[in-house]
Amino acid sequence: MTDIAAIEARLQAALDRIAKSADKVPAASAVAEAESKAKEAEAKLSADLDAEKEASAALTARVEAIREKQDQIVQQLEKRVASLQNRASEQEAELSRLKRANEALRASARAIRRAVEDGGLDAGLINQAMEAELEATRAAQATDRAELDAILAELTPLIEEGANV
Numbered sequence: 001m002t003d004i005a006a007i008e009a010r011l012q013a014a015l016d017r018i019a020k021s022a023d024k025v026p027a028a029s030a031v032a033e034a035e036s037k038a039k040e041a042e043a044k045l046s047a048d049l050d051a052e053k054e055a056s057a058a059l060t061a062r063v064e065a066i067r068e069k070q071d072q073i074v075q076q077l078e079k080r081v082a083s084l085q086n087r088a089s090e091q092e093a094e095l096s097r098l099k100r101a102n103e104a105l106r107a108s109a110r111a112i113r114r115a116v117e118d119g120g121l122d123a124g125l126i127n128q129a130m131e132a133e134l135e136a137t138r139a140a141q142a143t144d145r146a147e148l149d150a151i152l153a154e155l156t157p158l159i160e161e162g163a164n165v
Contacts, residue, residue, distance in 0.1 A: 087150045094143040101136035108132040 023070050108129035 057112045083153065087146070087153065091143070091146045091150065094139065094146045098136070098139035098143050101132065101139040104132040105129070 109123070111125050112121070112129055115125050
């Protein structure tokens with residue numbers, strides 16, 4: 001009998017260990033519920049990822065559109081700068097011409113004053129002074145024309161823009 005009692009005690013201890021282990025093992029329904037929640041979470045994360053991909057694509061398209069517009073504006077500004085540089089060069093050339101003509105006019109005026117002071121006014125000096133004065137007038141006119149062209153070049157796009165509105 002002692003063997004039976006020992007076997008019963010061992011059997012009881014094994015059953016107690018099995019009961020304790022069974023309490024620790026989740027039930028099949030709990031496992032199925034956890035799997036269901038995991039699938040739901042995965043589906044939600046997948047949907048969130050798709051939404052983020054769409055948002056990223058939209059932002060990328062926007063950035064590209066902004067970049068293209070910026071490139072167009074830069075090209076327009078570069079053309080405008082080149083045009084302004086050309087006009088500035090033309091105006092500098094006309095100003096230089098005007099300065100030379102005025103210097104020639106001053107030199108002729110000095111020569112006439114000396115000739116008058118010396119008492120011998122020469123017709124060649126008067127002719128030379130008139131030519132210098134005529135050149136100075138032409139240079140001043142060309143400078144004024146260059147300034148007017150620059151003003152017109154600035155106003156023309158504004159007028160056209162106003163007409164299109």
